[in-house]
Amino acid sequence: MMQSPLFRIRDLLRDGESLSAAEIAQRLDLPQDLVDAGLQHWQRRGMITRVQTLVQAQVSGSSCQSACAGACAACVRPQLPASVGTRYRWRARATAA
Amino acid sequence: MARHCQASAGTRRAEGLPRIALVGNPNCGKTTIYNLLTGTHQTVGNWPGVTVERRSGSARLGDEKIEVIDLPGIYSLLGGGGEDQAVARHFLRDEEVELIVQVLDASTLERQLLLTAELVELQRPLLLILNMVDEAEDRGQRVDPQALSLQLGVPVVPMVARKGKGLRELRMALRSALRSPSLPQRPAWPADLEAALHDFAAQIDGARGRFLAWQYLELPENTPQALLAARAAAAQHLQADSAEDLADLLPAARFTWAAQLAAQVIASGGKAGWRQHLTRHLDRWILHDWLGVPIFLAVLYLVFVVSFSGGNVFLDFFDQASAALLMHGFGHLLLLSGAPDWIVSSLAGGIGGGLNLVISFIPPIGLTFLFLAFLEDSGYMARAAYVMDRLMRRVGLPGNALVPMVIGFGCNVPAIMGARIIDDPRGRVLTVLMQPFMSCSARLTIYMAFAVVFFRGNGGQVVFLLYLTGIVMALFTAWLLGKTALRGEARPFVMELPPYRLPSLRSVVLQAWQRLRIFILRVGKVIAAIGFILFLLPGIGWTSQGLRATDIDHSLLAQGSEALVPVFAPMGIERDNWPAVAGLVAGAAAKEVVIGTLNGIYQRQAGGDLMAQYRQVDLLQELRDALATIPENAGKLFSSLGDPLGLGDLANRDASIAASGASSETLGSLAQSFTPLTALAYLLFVLLYVPCASTMGALRREVGWGWMLFSVGYGIGMAWAVATLVYQWGTYAAHPQATWLWTAGIAVALGILLLALRRQGRHQQNQLRFQEQG
Numbered sequence: 001m002m003q004s005p006l007f008r009i010r011d012l013l014r015d016g017e018s019l020s021a022a023e024i025a026q027r028l029d030l031p032q033d034l035v036d037a038g039l040q041h042w043q044r045r046g047m048i049t050r051v052q053t054l055v056q057a058q059v060s061g062s063s064c065q066s067a068c069a070g071a072c073a074a075c076v077r078p079q080l081p082a083s084v085g086t087r088y089r090w091r092a093r094a095t096a097a
Numbered sequence: 098m099a100r101h102c103q104a105s106a107g108t109r110r111a112e113g114l115p116r117i118a119l120v121g122n123p124n125c126g127k128t129t130i131y132n133l134l135t136g137t138h139q140t141v142g143n144w145p146g147v148t149v150e151r152r153s154g155s156a157r158l159g160d161e162k163i164e165v166i167d168l169p170g171i172y173s174l175l176g177g178g179g180e181d182q183a184v185a186r187h188f189l190r191d192e193e194v195e196l197i198v199q200v201l202d203a204s205t206l207e208r209q210l211l212l213t214a215e216l217v218e219l220q221r222p223l224l225l226i227l228n229m230v231d232e233a234e235d236r237g238q239r240v241d242p243q244a245l246s247l248q249l250g251v252p253v254v255p256m257v258a259r260k261g262k263g264l265r266e267l268r269m270a271l272r273s274a275l276r277s278p279s280l281p282q283r284p285a286w287p288a289d290l291e292a293a294l295h296d297f298a299a300q301i302d303g304a305r306g307r308f309l310a311w312q313y314l315e316l317p318e319n320t321p322q323a324l325l326a327a328r329a330a331a332a333q334h335l336q337a338d339s340a341e342d343l344a345d346l347l348p349a350a351r352f353t354w355a356a357q358l359a360a361q362v363i364a365s366g367g368k369a370g371w372r373q374h375l376t377r378h379l380d381r382w383i384l385h386d387w388l389g390v391p392i393f394l395a396v397l398y399l400v401f402v403v404s405f406s407g408g409n410v411f412l413d414f415f416d417q418a419s420a421a422l423l424m425h426g427f428g429h430l431l432l433l434s435g436a437p438d439w440i441v442s443s444l445a446g447g448i449g450g451g452l453n454l455v456i457s458f459i460p461p462i463g464l465t466f467l468f469l470a471f472l473e474d475s476g477y478m479a480r481a482a483y484v485m486d487r488l489m490r491r492v493g494l495p496g497n498a499l500v501p502m503v504i505g506f507g508c509n510v511p512a513i514m515g516a517r518i519i520d521d522p523r524g525r526v527l528t529v530l531m532q533p534f535m536s537c538s539a540r541l542t543i544y545m546a547f548a549v550v551f552f553r554g555n556g557g558q559v560v561f562l563l564y565l566t567g568i569v570m571a572l573f574t575a576w577l578l579g580k581t582a583l584r585g586e587a588r589p590f591v592m593e594l595p596p597y598r599l600p601s602l603r604s605v606v607l608q609a610w611q612r613l614r615i616f617i618l619r620v621g622k623v624i625a626a627i628g629f630i631l632f633l634l635p636g637i638g639w640t641s642q643g644l645r646a647t648d649i650d651h652s653l654l655a656q657g658s659e660a661l662v663p664v665f666a667p668m669g670i671e672r673d674n675w676p677a678v679a680g681l682v683a684g685a686a687a688k689e690v691v692i693g694t695l696n697g698i699y700q701r702q703a704g705g706d707l708m709a710q711y712r713q714v715d716l717l718q719e720l721r722d723a724l725a726t727i728p729e730n731a732g733k734l735f736s737s738l739g740d741p742l743g744l745g746d747l748a749n750r751d752a753s754i755a756a757s758g759a760s761s762e763t764l765g766s767l768a769q770s771f772t773p774l775t776a777l778a779y780l781l782f783v784l785l786y787v788p789c790a791s792t793m794g795a796l797r798r799e800v801g802w803g804w805m806l807f808s809v810g811y812g813i814g815m816a817w818a819v820a821t822l823v824y825q826w827g828t829y830a831a832h833p834q835a836t837w838l839w840t841a842g843i844a845v846a847l848g849i850l851l852l853a854l855r856r857q858g859r860h861q862q863n864q865l866r867f868q869e870q871g
Contacts, residue, residue, distance in 0.1 A: 004349035005356050007341075033205035034356065037172070041348055044177060 005030050009038040010047070010090075018051050018089035039088055048088045114155065114164040115275050120189060120216070121200035122209055123170025124479075126228040129258040130200060130267075131167035150514070151184055158272045166194070174215040175312055180517035180525075189219065190305065196274055200226045203233035203240045203255070204596065206363060210355035214284060217249065218308045222278030224270060225253045231260075232596055233363075244362040250282035259601065284354045289335060290347070297331035300324060315347040376596045380480070389484030396477070398561045400468040405548065405557030408461025410730045412549065416457035417723035421716055423449040423456075428711030441711055446700045447628035454696050454763055455621040458545040461556075462538065463613050469506065470608035474600030478503050492572050493579030495519055498528040502571065505535030506564075509788050513795040523585045527578055529800050531571035533788045533812055536564045538616050539688035542624075543783050546692050550764050551773040559777070563784050570785060570815065581854035584862065620689040627683070627693035628700060649701045654679055667839055668782060668820035669775035669828070677770065677779060687789040692763075699766035774827040778820040785816035814850075818843045 008028050013019065021039060025032040042048045119127045135154035156165050168188055169181035176186075189197065199216055201209040216223060227242055246253040254270045256263030286294070298310040301324065313320040313328050314335070320328050332343055339346060383392055428445030436444075472478050482499040489498055498519060505512030509532045516528040536544070544563055548556030579585070639656060640647060649655060658675035661682070670677050676698040684691035771779065787793065787809055797805040822843060825836040 002353060002357070004353040006345065006349040006352040010345075030356070031205070031207045031359075033208035034352070037208045037211055038352065040172070041345075045344065 005034055006038050006041060009035060010042060013042075013048060013088060013090040016090070018087040020087045024088075042088075047091055049091050051087050051089055114162055115195045116164040116166060116193070117196040117198050117271065117275070118166040118168055118188065118194045119198050119200060120168050120185060120212075121170060122172055122202065122205075122212060125170065125200045125202040125209065126258045127170065127200045128167055130226060130228070130256070131165055133258060133261060133264050134165050134267075150181070151188060158268050158275075161272065161275075163271070163275070172212065174212070174219070174308075175315055177520065180520075182520075189216075190308070194221070196222045196224055196271070196278060198224045198226060198271075200228050200258075203227045203230045204236050204238065206233070206238075206240060207355050207359040210358055211351050213249070214351040214354055215308075215311070217281040217283060218311055219305065220280055220283075220307065222274065223249075223251045223281045224274045225249070225251060226258075226263075226267065227253055227255045228258050230255045231257045232598075235596075239364045241362050241364060245358075248282075248358055248361065251279055259598070259604065284358075286350055286354070289338065290350055293331040293334045296334070297327055300327040311347065314343050316344070379597060383477070383480050384483060389480075390488060393481045393484055394565070396472065396481075397564065398558075400465065400472070401561040401564065402557035404464035404468060405461050405545075405560060408458075408464050409553070409556070410727060411460040412457060413726035413730060414723045415459055416453065417726065418720055419453045419456040421714075421719035421723065423452050425710050425714045425719065426716050429714040429716075432711050438708055442700075442708065443629055445711060447630075447697060448625040450700045450763065451624035451626075451628035451693060451696055452621055454546070454692065455542070455617060455624055457549075458542055459613070459617070461545055462541055462616060463609065465541070466538075466609040466612045466616075467605060470605045470612075471600055473503075474598060474604055474608070476597045488572070492576035493524075493583075493585065494527055494531075494575050495521065495524050498524065498531070498575075501528055501532060502535055502568070505532045505537065508537050508539075509533055509535060509792040510795045513792065513799055516799065523583050526800050526804060527575045527583055529796060530578065530804060530808055531575050533792055533796070533808055534567045534571040534574065534785060536567045536784060537688065537788065538612065539620060539789070540783060542620055542689060543692050544780060546695075546764065546767065547771075547776045547780055550768045551771065551776045559780075563780055566781065566819075567784055570819075574811070574815075577851070578854065581851060582858045582861070584858050623687060623689040624693035624696060627690055628697040630697065649698060654698075658682070664817075665782075667825065668778045668817065669772070669824040670779070674770045676766075681782065681786070684783070685787045685790070687791070688783070691783060695767065696763045699763045702766065774824060778824040778827075781823055782816045782820040785819060786813045788812075811850075814846070818846070 005028070008030070009024055012024060012028060019027075021032055021035050024030070024039075025035045028035070039048065043050075119131055121127050131152075131154065134156040136156075151166055151168050153164055153166050156163050166188070168185035171182045171185040171189075173182075174186055174189060188194075197216060197219070199209075199213060201213070213225070225245065227240055227245070230240060233240055240255075242253040242255045252270045252274055254263060254267045256267060258264075285291075293314070294307060294310050297314065298306040300306075301309050303309075310331070313324060314331060317328060317332075335343060335346065341349070382388055385392075424445050427449050428441050431441045431445060481503070485499045489495060498516070501512040501515035512532045512535060513529050516525050516532070519525040519528055540563075541560070544560045545556070548559050552559040639653070640651070655675050658679040659672060661678050662670055662672050662675055665678055665681070676695055679698060680691040680694040683694045767776075793805055793809065796808055821839055825832075825839050829836045
């Protein structure tokens with residue numbers, strides 16, 4: 001049976017990385033609106049916190065492992081809307097609880 | 098089926114009519130469908146949170162009449178969201194309704210189905226509208242309505258409501274669903290969840306047992322005492338093989354179901370269309386961390402500059418043509434009919450003059466409404482809220498506080514009610530207290546009147562500056578209160594961003610017309626009425642022989658206003674300019690009254706001259722002259738580009754009078770009574786002080802008497818302080834000592850206010866602590 005998208009979002013964030021909604025959607029191959037709903041749930045539960053990035057380039061550059069200089073599909077795809085600047089991080093205290 | 102009044106719900110049910118309720122996530126198009134069905138023109142917008150109250154209307158399905166309820170957008174029946182979502186939740190759970198119609202945005206189907214999962218558990222007749230199928234296809238997703246209908250066992254109607262596509266099919270489906278309602282099929286939940294729900298629901302009385310079982314398992318705090326043991330048993334059963342909290346486990350089941358169902362009914366694989374590409378490319382700039390806010394300000398600036406400059410081309414035509422018809426022509430007719438002078442002057446000068454003033458401003462105001470409607474429908478305003486989020490959070494507000502602020506540009510009353518979308522009580526109070534500083538359309542009339550006279554070449558920029566000052570003051574107020582009396586942190590929010598849509602011309606024109614119509618009727622009515630009253634009432638004043646009939650300059654109105662002039666003297670109001678004070682006092686009731694009062698007084702002061710104009714009228718020549726102003730003004734359209742803010746004219750009264758081209762007595766009298774600098778100070782006062790009695794009423798209803806009184810006092814204080822500072826520093830060279838004294842006085846007053854607010858904040862926190870300890 002498939003693992004719930006809600007828990008997949010949690011597990012990804014629990015790994016410690018701070019990620020934008022678009023990055024989560026891309027990594028888990030989920031529609032972004034469902035990721036937004038999942039993030040809303042975890043925010044309401046006090047499990048995640050929002051952080052603002054200072055350098056926008058981090059958003060598009062973080063997940064590309066190739067030497068394509070920004071031209072490949074993997075680099076183009078992360079530049080999704082609404083991901084600019086806003087990232088989510090799992091709260092360690094909440095995890096322990 | 099029961100058809101009776103739902104007294105407990107607060108609204109009377111339309112007698113005998115079958116009732117359907119439109120429900121769905123925010124910004125999925127419910128109100129557009131409501132308007133299509135009922136033929137009304139309720140405000141719609143391409144952002145979440147436009148509808149904050151439920152509304153009801155009637156619709157015809159062939160020969161059958163039904164009642165349609167439009168509910169605020171909602172994400173969950175179980176909880177969360179602001180008061181607006183609570184309205185929808187209570188209605189769906191507790192009120193009689195023949196058919197629930199869920200509107201789903203087909204382009205974000207997975208998320209929308211989360212609500213479907215809850216509605217299905219209500220086990221009430223359901224029909225789904227798959228709206229915005231064009232946008233889904235543009236994303237490369239083709240949703241199969243038949244497959245969805247088969248899976249859920251309810252009718253599904255595909256639509257593009259914005260364009261009216263699918264309305265016929267919807268009407269047919271509604272008729273059929275009302276005649277033979279079908280209950281939705283329950284999802285196949287995991288076996289342990291199904292068993293736990295089944296057993297627990299069996300312990301709960303009533304038709305909603307199954308739904309309540311969900312609710313109590315997921316949110317235990319509302320479980321009745323009698324059901325605690327049954328809930329504990331169900332919870333134990335569910336958690337036998339899982340370490341997950343039930344508050345996560347149950348929503349997770351809905352997420353799984355929604356994702357699986359969407360995978361079954363969406364045929365993907367198509368290429369993303371132009372809308373997706375456009376959205377992606379535009380959002381890279383519009384949502385940019387650092388460029389987002391400057392772009393928003395630039396857009397707002399352009400709206401006002403283009404509206405004012407474009408409106409200027411036609412302003413003189415509207416002004417002169419309406420003066421020719423409504424004042425001179427009408428007055429002439431009255432004279433010919435043998436009406437006495439006082440009737441002619443009060444009807445043609447008072448009412449006609451007032452209407453002339455309102456009609457003059459139709460071009461710039463109409464253009465402003467057109468641009469704002471375009472921005473709202475295009476999806477830009479939702480992004481404006483997103484980019485303002487960071488700024489908002491700095492002052493302790495959630496980003497969705499911008500949504501009511503945008504509404505406030507139209508009218509402060511719905512803006513204050515719009516704050517209900519904010520679920521955090523502290524954020525809601527802060528947002529409500531910000532709204533009186535947003536420039537509503539009634540204030541726009543005053544800005545336009547002064548801009549035409551004093552800033553004709555750069556009126557758009559001045560109006561933009563006033564709007565901006567209102568926003569800055571609103572943010573400052575939130576920051577000040579957030580750091581003192583209402584301390585706390587803003588709750589984060591995740592906002593859905595709608596795709597960009599090319600608004601349909603019909604929708605934009607219709608929305609702009611709705612606002613303009615309300616503006617003309619409301620403002621026109623007030624200005625004409627005040628003009629008439631001020632013409633009709635004989636001037637009565639204190640004389641050496643007691644209370645006697647006098648001219649208006651020696652009337653009680655003048656004497657009372659003159660007594661108040663010293664209060665406004667620091668902001669440049671002189672004794673002769675007592676009508677300005679009368680306008681401010683009367684304007685506390687409604688902003689339209691400010692210009693209405695000025696119009697009435699000025700028209701009456703110039704009453705003798707007006708009569709001559711009524712005797713000799715060349716209507717055709719006047720209309721020809723009015724028409725000639727259009728090409729002349731069109732040539733001047735770009736003249737303001739060299740001096741973007743037009744501040745060079747601030748001290749020059751003569752230049753502004755000459756440049757204004759003001760033809761009406763009112764505008765001419767304004768030019769004589771103010772300098773550009775005192776006009777700017779006056780406009781700032783008008784912007785910031787008490788908006789109107791209706792806004793105060795809305796404030797009292799939403800946040801109580803205490804905050805309402807604070808808002809009135811704070812607004813007047815801030816208005817006076819800002820207007821005084823602008824005037825004093827604008828004339829610094831003439832009286833440097835006085836300028837420093839007034840500035841120091843204002844700084845001390847602000848310091849005292851700060852201390853008082855901090856003390857209040859501490860007092861409230863202590864009370865809260867005692868309550869928690871108790």
